[in-house]
Amino acid sequence: xxxxxxxxxxxxxxxxxxxxxxxxxxxxxxxxxxxxxxxxxxxxxxxxxxxxxxxxxxxxxxxxxxxxxxxxxxxxxxxxxxxxxxxxxxxxxxxxxxxxxxxxxxxxxxxxxxxxxxxxxxxxxxxxxxxxxxxxxxxxxxxxxxxxxxxxxxxxxxxxxxxxx
Numbered sequence: 001x002x003x004x005x006x007x008x009x010x011x012x013x014x015x016x017x018x019x020x021x022x023x024x025x026x027x028x029x030x031x032x033x034x035x036x037x038x039x040x041x042x043x044x045x046x047x048x049x050x051x052x053x054x055x056x057x058x059x060x061x062x063x064x065x066x067x068x069x070x071x072x073x074x075x076x077x078x079x080x081x082x083x084x085x086x087x088x089x090x091x092x093x094x095x096x097x098x099x100x101x102x103x104x105x106x107x108x109x110x111x112x113x114x115x116x117x118x119x120x121x122x123x124x125x126x127x128x129x130x131x132x133x134x135x136x137x138x139x140x141x142x143x144x145x146x147x148x149x150x151x152x153x154x155x156x157x158x159x160x161x162x163x164x165x
Contacts, residue, residue: 004091004156008048010059011149012039014104022100022107022148023114023131024076024121029105033148036065040075042098042114042131045152047075047082049096053156054089056082079121086156094155095128102148107133
């Protein structure tokens with residue numbers, strides 16, 4: 001197949017803290033993400049999208065929260081392993097489109113660094129990574145600053161094209 005598409009979703013609770021990692025970038029703020037690993041919802045959604053595109057299950061099967069080795073783990077480690085599997089399957093990232101839904105922290109100041117970091121981890125040009133940040137307009141648990149959620153969609157392209165007939 002010349003291309004594959006995957007979708008991923010992740011969410012984590014927020015609580016008072018001293019910062020969080022989103023999209024592989026440390027954000028200094030008065031909140032933290034509650035999770036077994038670092039709780040980077042953007043990278044977790046991206047991993048699930050990539051794994052979905054290659055039929056590789058999901059991040060919870062690869063890196064279960066019952067495994068003490070993943071306690072506090074930087075999620076970039078997860079994304080590197082997922083990308084290794086994407087390449088082994090014969091694919092490369094065409095583009096990635098991510099949406100973060102969160103009242104806090106404000107993402108505009110961090111978006112360029114996040115796009116740069118994700119492009120580096122995906123081995124693509126920054127023009128191939130798009131990040132949108134949305135609030136929940138004060139509605140529900142996301143609007144009450146109780147959590148964050150992320151969606152990711154990826155297009156994978158065959159890295160070793162089949163010979164034409």
